[in-house]
Amino acid sequence: MVMAEVQQLPSKFISVHGLSAARGQKYLCVICNSEGSFLCTQCRSCYCCREHLLLDDLACHSLLCDRQLAIREIMKLPLATRTRPEIATKLTILQDECRRVAYLESRRHVLEGNNELALPAAERSLVFAKAVHGDNSIELIPPLLALADVACLAGAQDAARGYASRARWLLLGKETDLRLLVETHLRPYVRQCNEVVNRLTGRNTGCLSAKLSNAKSQGLQKLTKPFGKAFSSTSTRLKLPSHPVNKDLSTEKLQQAEESSSSELYLDNCISDEIFRTKEGIRLAFLSCRYWSTETRLRAAENLYVEALDTAAIACYFAALASGPTSMSTCLQLYAVSKLLILSMVSPEPHAVSVMLQAQNMLRGTIIQFYAPYVIGIQHYCTDNNCEPDSQILSKFMAEFQRSDRRREEDERLAFRADIKEAIQYVLFTVDYLERHYGHKAKCFVECVMCLALCLEIVEDASRSEYITKAWELVRSVDEGIVNPVLFKIFIFTFPL
Structure with missing residues (x-):
């Protein structure tokens, strides 16, 4: 690198040689992981060339540098001091701020069409998310979806599908955990209430409630059909199972089987409703909205407008569930639905x-x-x-x-x-x-x-x-x-x- 190029860099960046690193350490570029030639004197971020330095500085480094400096000061402390609750909490807060700011910057660059700037910001967000929450947390979903949007913008559909699939896997894992947690607490109370009501009324209200729920589901699906097959919340619920008719079974046994399956359906619907009333369930709904929005963009990029309309409708449902029916998030999803209705011409x-x-x-x-x-x-x-x-x-x-x-x-x-x-x-x-x-x-x-x-x-x-x-x-x-x-x-x- 010539001296004229070095002089054009901000004053906090200096040129370094690989041999000047401390014993056991290497200067590695945060963009491409190759040998570093430039160093930020504040946060110690390394870059292999001037282009990568300026790219990261425009992407998110200018906003993260002060926070990374504070993280570096904490990491210098002895292990016994660093593991104190107040110090560890401060470190976690700083890393989580870096994660959020880097993600928001990557989203801004994606909306402006700057995929080259969005990529480093999304990668930095993913690094900090893993450092704070681990490798299997749902907090990895936003940076993964940001990387999927960057790949979609660059035309790399296979890479985008890979990131989206990873995010979907984390969502399903969290939903399963919440379902088990809610079911553990809810199942005994639901069964107990059903038994009490049955004794008082002499009939199975679970069967009646399940039938009413199934009828309402069909009605809602008919009403919302022009806006996508999956718009209704009931699309995610279990449908009333149909049993093959066996002539050998008596009418009483058939009725018992129907009542049992109806009670299970009623319980499943109660669990589905209860999941999204919890604080973690609201966060799950918000991330589900983000995931289905990314799926909508991926399918729209492939000109699959009918399929994109279905995913946009699901995103709209989760947006209303997480933020409210008049929130900005719901507004954006309704805009997406209206645009896809025009492009697909299905309504x-x-x-x-x-x-x-x-x-x-x-x-x-x-x-x-x-x-x-x-x-x-x-x-x-x-x-x-x-x-x-x-x-x-x-x-x-x-x-x-x-x-x-x-x-x-x-x-x-x-x-x-x-x-x-x-x-x-x-x-x-x-x-x-x-x-x-x-x-x-x-x-x-x-x-x-x-x-x-x-x-x-x-x-x-x-x-x-x-x-x-x-x-x-x-x-x-x-x-x-x-x-x-x-x-x-x-x-x-x-x-x-």
Whole structure:
């Protein structure tokens, strides 16, 4: 490496020789694991060449360096000191922060289409996840899915399937463990309650409940058929088993067999419901949503839109289960379902549009909630001073709002912006679709462009000025009353003329 290239590097990086390493240690590149030639003087990360150094620094090293420095200081301590509860807890917290930040950075790079930057960040996240949680924890699922997304973006479908399969295996293992745990506690109580009810009523209510549950399952599946075969939560439940009819068996024995199988079905449905009420079950639902989202992208990349629609519907169910029916995660999955309904053409257009508009309403609610402190502050100013704010006052309130936003937890802020970036991709598709089918003066189209401009402002996208201008032109050309009043206030306060 020539001296001119070394001088262009940040000051904390130095050039090293392999023989200068301490006895028993080697300088190995964190990207390719070959012999290192450059070293970060703070966190001691090594790189074989200038390209790998700059690649990792842009990917996630700039955010992880301080945390890795703190980890390095702890690792220097004697073993007896390092294993003290307070020191060990601090080390675990630092490593877990590195895992989360690296994962969120990899997700951001994937959404921006930078697979070269996403790969090092996802690999670092996987390394820290193994260090904190072990090799068989479900916390390995997010970095594995990030690696699958990177491989899919690069066109390596086989590698992507491998990462997704590993994540699926971890999910199934955790679900089995939770099922055993819940079943151990639930089975005695369910059987005891059934016996008491049977003695009081003189009939098997378990059979009745199972039949009702099965009938409701069939009804829900019919209702949700246009949105994917697996949309309903009951698709994951066991169906009522059918026994072959044997003429030799008496009617009484057949009834006993049906009652027994119905009771088992009722118990299984109770266990399935109880799993996702626990804290670990909610986390399992969130990771299941992430897994099925990755499966959707993999199948869509292969132009298997019908299969992708089914996996998107499952992801939507788990998103609502984990985060709520109006959460940002559910909004993203509904956008995916609406887009796949259009691409697969398995459902009438009104169904796709209704899902798309429902997702847009959820996004509008998220934007209103995000900007609520900013708008409330301006409204208080107007009430106290009995005047409308000028551009200088609005700039002052916006600067204060942005400072308070930066004081939020880093991983929470990064996660929200990653969700907004993913939403922007769907909103761009929605804008084009609504413009072609409904025209420029439709309420849904105007609000969609306004939401797009506000989302681009949140992530500070370079192209936001184009959509801000377009949104203002649309707002002037339509009646103010047709637009959501809260969204309109946010828009005019954020982008004053």
